[in-house]
Amino acid sequence: MVKGWSWLLCNLLLLSTSVYVEVEGNISYKPLPSLREQAQIRDGWLKDRISRIPALLRKHGVDAWLMSQREHAEDTIWWSIKNATDYDAHRRTILLFHTNDSVLEGKPNPIKWVDNTGQAWPELLHILESFNPSRIAINVDQNTAFAGGLHVGEYDAITHALGHRWMQRMVNVPLLGIEYVTTRLDNQLHYYRDMQDIVWMMMEEGFSHRVITPGVTTTEDLSWWFREKMLTLNLSTWNHPRVSVLTEESFPGWTGTEDVIQKGDLLHIDWGITAMGMNTDTQHMAYVLRDGESDVPDSLKQGLKKANRMQDIHLEIMRAGMTGNEVLQKCLAQMKLEGIEGQIYSHPIGDWGHDAGAVIGFTNLPKHVPVLGELTILPSTYYSIELYAYHFIPERNETIRFRIEENSYWDAETERWKFVKGRQENLYVIREPRDSTPLLNVQV
Ligand SMILES: *[C@@H]1O[C@H](CO)[C@@H](O)[C@H](O)[C@H]1NC(C)=O
Ligand SMILES: *[C@@H]1O[C@H](CO)[C@@H](O)[C@H](O)[C@H]1NC(C)=O
Ligand SMILES: *[C@@H]1O[C@H](CO)[C@@H](O)[C@H](O)[C@H]1NC(C)=O
Numbered sequence: 210m211v212k213g214w215s216w217l218l219c220n221l222l223l224l225s226t227s228v229y230v231e232v233e234g235n236i237s238y239k240p241l242p243s244l245r246e247q248a249q250i251r252d253g254w255l256k257d258r259i260s261r262i263p264a265l266l267r268k269h270g271v272d273a274w275l276m277s278q279r280e281h282a283e284d285t286i287w288w289s290i291k292n293a294t295d296y297d298a299h300r301r302t303i304l305l306f307h308t309n310d311s312v313l314e315g316k317p318n319p320i321k322w323v324d325n326t327g328q329a330w331p332e333l334l335h336i337l338e339s340f341n342p343s344r345i346a347i348n349v350d351q352n353t354a355f356a357g358g359l360h361v362g363e364y365d366a367i368t369h370a371l372g373h374r375w376m377q378r379m380v381n382v383p384l385l386g387i388e389y390v391t392t393r394l395d396n397q398l399h400y401y402r403d404m405q406d407i408v409w410m411m412m413e414e415g416f417s418h419r420v421i422t423p424g425v426t427t428t429e430d431l432s433w434w435f436r437e438k439m440l441t442l443n444l445s446t447w448n449h450p451r452v453s454v455l456t457e458e459s460f461p462g463w464t465g466t467e468d469v470i471q472k473g474d475l476l477h478i479d480w481g482i483t484a485m486g487m488n489t490d491t492q493h494m495a496y497v498l499r500d501g502e503s504d505v506p507d508s509l510k511q512g513l514k515k516a517n518r519m520q521d522i523h524l525e526i527m528r529a530g531m532t533g534n535e536v537l538q539k540c541l542a543q544m545k546l547e548g549i550e551g552q553i554y555s556h557p558i559g560d561w562g563h564d565a566g567a568v569i570g571f572t573n574l575p576k577h578v579p580v581l582g583e584l585t586i587l588p589s590t591y592y593s594i595e596l597y598a599y600h601f602i603p604e605r606n607e608t609i610r611f612r613i614e615e616n617s618y619w620d621a622e623t624e625r626w627k628f629v630k631g632r633q634e635n636l637y638v639i640r641e642p643r644d645s646t647p648l649l650n651v652q653v
């Protein structure tokens with residue numbers, strides 16, 4: 210079937226770096242490695258990351274890091290130190306990371322107990338007596354989830370087992386958990402990019418006539434189409450896809466809108482996938498052509514361009530070592546100079562969709578974020594650059610938030626933050642179905 214040249218050209222431009230091919234309307238996705246291979250790869254990354262813990266402890270002047278957890282009541286850090294084939298911790302699992310110095314040199318690191326008889330406590334005590342650490346970190350921070358994952362019951366159990374003498378030596382060092390969880394390795398980027406490719410492909414498919422029939426398909430239908438599609442691609446998620454029809458009023462936080470998708474609608478999605486221990490977080494926009502229209506109205510293109518300009522400013526200004534609040538304030542100042550109104554609320558991403566580390570604004574804290582905004586940006590972290598630009602659309606007499614989000618990394622070679630895949634510079638366009646194009650209609 211011959212498609213219009215402009216349609217083809219538009220898709221070629223949009224997809225030139227993509228790994229999928231579309232043959233007569235069929236999209237084929239590049240698979241990730243088999244689960245078995247993924248487990249091997251992930252355990253390799255894990256080993257590398259764990260081997261850095263002794264140096265991290267020394268950096269923060271700590272001799273040991275103690276975690277204790279029970280099945281279904283794990284420390285937050287558990288999810289970043291467990292092996293790929295492990296899920297919940299078994300029974301009571303106690304882990305003692307140490308600096309590999311002196312007495313404990315040659316012992317496993319961490320030293321690990323899996324126990325349901327109480328036998329682990331005297332053994333832990335014995336280890337502590339012989340190695341005599343003066344500062345032992347435990348995860349009891351009040352503000353940072355990644356440094357505050359020790360359950361109160363476990364804290365009481367530790368206190369009971371070790372007594373005052375050892376509890377006096379316990380310290381709260383939030384940067385330990387934050388820096389450990391945020392550490393990305395160079396060889397993860399390749400797979401992270403593949404995940405981004407899959408995310409973009411799914412949006413190409415979802416925001417097309419294959420899935421959307423204007424006047425019939427609802428935003429909810431589309432959200433659930435993404436959920437079901439993930440299953441067929443062997444992916445899971447941390448973030449239910451939220452599809453919205455963008456209007457002046459619609460700025461839903463944790464939900465999409467409830468609308469039947471109509472011609473002329475500006476659509477938006479906020480969602481992510483989970484695979485290989487990594488997460489994505491993306492926001493893109495799409496436009497449903499009206500009858501007789503062959504292209505997106507210029508005013509909408511300009512809105513996206515403005516949001517793209519905010520991304521440029523953000524990546525340009527953001528540097529490791531700055532606090533999240535410093536980045537935020539400099540970005541806002543530059544936006545003001547350029548006459549751009551909008552908001553930034555970027556965050557680290559990696560082991561978690563909302564990962565540990567400095568945040569750069571929150572939707573409800575647009576200018577300054579206490580605690581999490583005062584942390585410094587680390588170069589070994591992926592950042593999700595999340596923002597919107599206000600743009601007035603004369604045809605609608607409405608000011609709309611142009612909301613986009615892409616995941617970025619620090620490229621040491623060029624000394625710049627870059628998007629892992631790229632960024633949306635063209636809206637997806639939902640057109641009339643072509644006769645012989647297979648449709649994957651959402652069943653209402
Ligand atoms: C596209 O998909 C349809 C339906 O699954 C199938 O019948 C057709 O052969 C496919 N076309 C190509 C070129 O792969
Ligand atoms: C999903 O997993 C199945 C079963 O292992 C496999 O046959 C299929 O190719 C996978 N699909 C993708 C897109 O990875
Ligand atoms: C992960 O597996 C290795 C090798 O089997 C084992 O030594 C280690 O204790 C496991 N890690 C955890 C946190 O259970």
Ligand SMILES: *[C@@H]1O[C@H](CO)[C@@H](O)[C@H](O)[C@H]1NC(C)=O
Pocket residue numbers: 260261263264309314315316317318
């Ligand atoms: C610490 O000791 C363990 C066990 O001997 C070893 O496998 C590991 O590489 C050491 N780590 C560091 C950072 O020296």
Ligand SMILES: *[C@@H]1O[C@H](CO)[C@@H](O)[C@H](O)[C@H]1NC(C)=O
Pocket residue numbers: 606
């Ligand atoms: C545009 O909207 C503003 C406020 O929402 C309203 O006051 C004005 O009358 C509208 N203009 C037109 C042409 O509808």
